Amino acid sequence: MRDIFGKALLDYQNRDYTEDIITSTSISNDDVLPLPYLFRNYPDMPKLEQKALELAKGEVLDVGCGSGSHSLYLQKKGLTVKAIDISKGAIEVAKLRGVKNAEVLNILDETETYDTILLLMNGTGIFQKLNLVAKYLKHLKSLLKPNGHILIDSSDIQYMYEDDDGGIWMDTNAEYYGEIDYFISYKGEKEVPMTWLYLDFNTLKLACETVGLQCELIMEGEHFDYLARLNK
Ligand SMILES: C[S@@+](CC[C@H](N)C(=O)[O-])C[C@H]1O[C@@H](n2cnc3c(N)ncnc32)[C@H](O)[C@@H]1O
Numbered sequence: 001m002r003d004i005f006g007k008a009l010l011d012y013q014n015r016d017y018t019e020d021i022i023t024s025t026s027i028s029n030d031d032v033l034p035l036p037y038l039f040r041n042y043p044d045m046p047k048l049e050q051k052a053l054e055l056a057k058g059e060v061l062d063v064g065c066g067s068g069s070h071s072l073y074l075q076k077k078g079l080t081v082k083a084i085d086i087s088k089g090a091i092e093v094a095k096l097r098g099v100k101n102a103e104v105l106n107i108l109d110e111t112e113t114y115d116t117i118l119l120l121m122n123g124t125g126i127f128q129k130l131n132l133v134a135k136y137l138k139h140l141k142s143l144l145k146p147n148g149h150i151l152i153d154s155s156d157i158q159y160m161y162e163d164d165d166g167g168i169w170m171d172t173n174a175e176y177y178g179e180i181d182y183f184i185s186y187k188g189e190k191e192v193p194m195t196w197l198y199l200d201f202n203t204l205k206l207a208c209e210t211v212g213l214q215c216e217l218i219m220e221g222e223h224f225d226y227l228a229r230l231n232k
């Protein structure tokens with residue numbers, strides 16, 4: 001990983017904002033990811049994220065925290081938060097913004113237990129592939145304190161395969177349709193391509209059942225997105 005994402009966050013934090021991140025995927029063309037969005041305050045967060053923050057309780061783990069927006073909000077509310085990310089730049093920024101406990105760490109290497117585990121901004125993306133979901137869910141389950149919960153958002157991206165007539169052009173021999181290759185570039189530099197997973201709610205619920213987690217639909221967003229709560 002070249003940490004292009006972290007570099008962009010650091011530039012924004014250091015008041016050197018001249019360009020946005022450009023993203024594209026195996027099923028879509030170039031799109032702009034505005035850097036200010038990665039520094040959003042509570043009023044600019046999607047309703048699903050606001051709801052997740054409202055439900056967060058006790059000791060919180062913010063997985064893939066990015067610049068730390070969710071952690072900062074909860075920290076100000078008086079909750080104990082640990083923010084983790086595999087991006088060095090992201091953790092540097094989260095610390096600069098005031099997140100007290102932020103660490104460069106892959107979720108699979110986390111060992112402490114929590115009352116709330118947050119995975120936001122398509123939290124299932126971190127699982128990468130459908131055949132890795134059970135592994136990640138089992139690990140997340142092992143990090144829950146009694147009565148703890150996981151709050152995770154994602155989208156059903158089937159709509160991205162619809163043509164203008166409403167037909168679906170999906171390759172039925174391919175892997176699960178929510179598995180996509182994700183490319184990002186910033187200031188002319190390209191990140192190593194990533195696999196990013198969008199999971200529809202029913203597939204997430206089925207995966208949860210296989211590892212002994214209950215999965216509840218908390219809220220649906222405006223564009224096939226949803227927030228789910230997972231409990232032991
Ligand atoms: C879409 S960004 C979301 C950032 C932040 N949660 C937000 O809402 O602004 C996903 C983040 O997850 C991090 N990430 C990806 N895989 C991870 C892993 N296995 N463990 C921890 N963080 C991870 C990425 O570096 C990135 O910062």
